[in-house]
Amino acid sequence: MSTPGAAARRSLVAVVGVLVLVELVSGVLQAFYTPLLTDVAARLRIPVGDVNWFEAAQLAFSALAVPVLARLADLWGPRAVLLLSASVTAAGSWLLVLAPGFWTFMIGWVLQGAYVVWLPLEVALVHRRTAGSAQQGPLVRRSAGVLVAGLQLGAILGALSAGAVATALPLQAVLALPALAVTACVVVVWVGVERTPGTGWRTGGGLDGRGLALLAVVLGLVMGALVAVRLLGVASPLPWGLLAASIAAGRWMVRVEARTASPLVDVRLLAARGQWPVQATAFLFGASVLGAQVPLATFARTDPAVAGYGLGADAAGVSVLIGAYLLAMVTGALVLRKLPAAAVLVTVGYAMLFALHGSTASLLACLVLVGFGNGALVAGLPAAAAAAAPPDRVAFATGMTNTTKTVGGAVASAVFAVALASTGSLGDPAAGAAPLVGYYVVWGVCAVTSLVSVGFLVSNARSARGGRVAV
Numbered sequence: 001m002s003t004p005g006a007a008a009r010r011s012l013v014a015v016v017g018v019l020v021l022v023e024l025v026s027g028v029l030q031a032f033y034t035p036l037l038t039d040v041a042a043r044l045r046i047p048v049g050d051v052n053w054f055e056a057a058q059l060a061f062s063a064l065a066v067p068v069l070a071r072l073a074d075l076w077g078p079r080a081v082l083l084l085s086a087s088v089t090a091a092g093s094w095l096l097v098l099a100p101g102f103w104t105f106m107i108g109w110v111l112q113g114a115y116v117v118w119l120p121l122e123v124a125l126v127h128r129r130t131a132g133s134a135q136q137g138p139l140v141r142r143s144a145g146v147l148v149a150g151l152q153l154g155a156i157l158g159a160l161s162a163g164a165v166a167t168a169l170p171l172q173a174v175l176a177l178p179a180l181a182v183t184a185c186v187v188v189v190w191v192g193v194e195r196t197p198g199t200g201w202r203t204g205g206g207l208d209g210r211g212l213a214l215l216a217v218v219l220g221l222v223m224g225a226l227v228a229v230r231l232l233g234v235a236s237p238l239p240w241g242l243l244a245a246s247i248a249a250g251r252w253m254v255r256v257e258a259r260t261a262s263p264l265v266d267v268r269l270l271a272a273r274g275q276w277p278v279q280a281t282a283f284l285f286g287a288s289v290l291g292a293q294v295p296l297a298t299f300a301r302t303d304p305a306v307a308g309y310g311l312g313a314d315a316a317g318v319s320v321l322i323g324a325y326l327l328a329m330v331t332g333a334l335v336l337r338k339l340p341a342a343a344v345l346v347t348v349g350y351a352m353l354f355a356l357h358g359s360t361a362s363l364l365a366c367l368v369l370v371g372f373g374n375g376a377l378v379a380g381l382p383a384a385a386a387a388a389a390p391p392d393r394v395a396f397a398t399g400m401t402n403t404t405k406t407v408g409g410a411v412a413s414a415v416f417a418v419a420l421a422s423t424g425s426l427g428d429p430a431a432g433a434a435p436l437v438g439y440y441v442v443w444g445v446c447a448v449t450s451l452v453s454v455g456f457l458v459s460n461a462r463s464a465r466g467g468r469v470a471v
Helices: 004-032 034-044 048-076 078-098 102-129 136-166 171-192 209-232 237-258 276-291 293-301 315-335 339-353 360-387 391-420 436-465
Strands: none
Touching (some): 004 171, 048 078, 048 102, 048 209, 048 391, 078 102, 078 171, 102 136, 102 360, 102 391, 276 293, 276 339, 276 360, 276 436, 339 436, 360 391, 360 436
């Protein structure tokens, strides 16, 4: 006869198995479209450069949607909101297939961004499923590692499958493949994930509309400042004015939310001893995991005979580098458990690039170190946030790691875009290759932000050993 503990473990394995399928689809979505964007631009009759607006719009939507969906997950239960977000993502994916023009395609791309809340919600589900277990912390971290491994394997599958089918099928048929996958994902969540109760509207409070409006203003101003930097450069007063306005709006939002009984953005929780180091790390981590990926790819593609640096790699060579990086992330998510050690690896990997960027082998070695650390952080930060949150705010805490990471990645991306523009802005991309010092800025920012994260995470680990928080 099986013991209750063994039955609970089997139940946990079953739900994590279902959620891994969801993360496989998430990974496919994140990697499938990149090789197709040139074809998408041709179909929509727009310049290739305009596809960057799709990503910018999705980024803004994601930063706003994650806190809202995370709050709803605390009220309704994570399973209900996971199902809702999967349905919205499926609708957006099908709109990409059917979109006749730029704006409808952008709307579909924006709606598809609802998938960014999946991993935090899955961690919240696992956290609730293991409530009462003496091994809750290790179980949540191991489950998160498995989920991130599924995410990265899905990304590898997405990148490879897009290249394989792009020349064999019409573009609409190719775009229908991820739409079918997300639709199947909705069914999987509906059938395979048990209903999880939330706190309810009466006991948990409602959705904070005033907080939502203020958050929209703050994020709108931040994203506007970043777009202005990309288009006008750092010498223009407009981005600095927008940035100052966003800081003022942010201070106002903090004061309002601190006085709200059931806030959308729980600033008191975010300022708690066990929470703020995790969220600060997620913000800084965004530079490495989101902001630096495109610069690494463009560095590898740069012809050394023309620019005096770079690897001169073709698309296939870059795919190998990206594949190795993603495999390292899978390994890090499954193997590495100590978040400070993970941040140290990221620091070392980027610092090594200053000296070891002259060959494919040396660049690959640095990327593997970075990937190993990033994989552990992707898995570990939501788990650490959940461990330091009260039961009725777990989904909010895990979701905020994604929001802060997204905003951090957006800020870093704007900084990197200016650093790599040989003319000081993106207005004249024909001016030539980016200066090598621009790549030094990218690597230096990633190394420094990761090093600062080490201090935050070590402090949190010491608090955990003292019995105050868990890491």
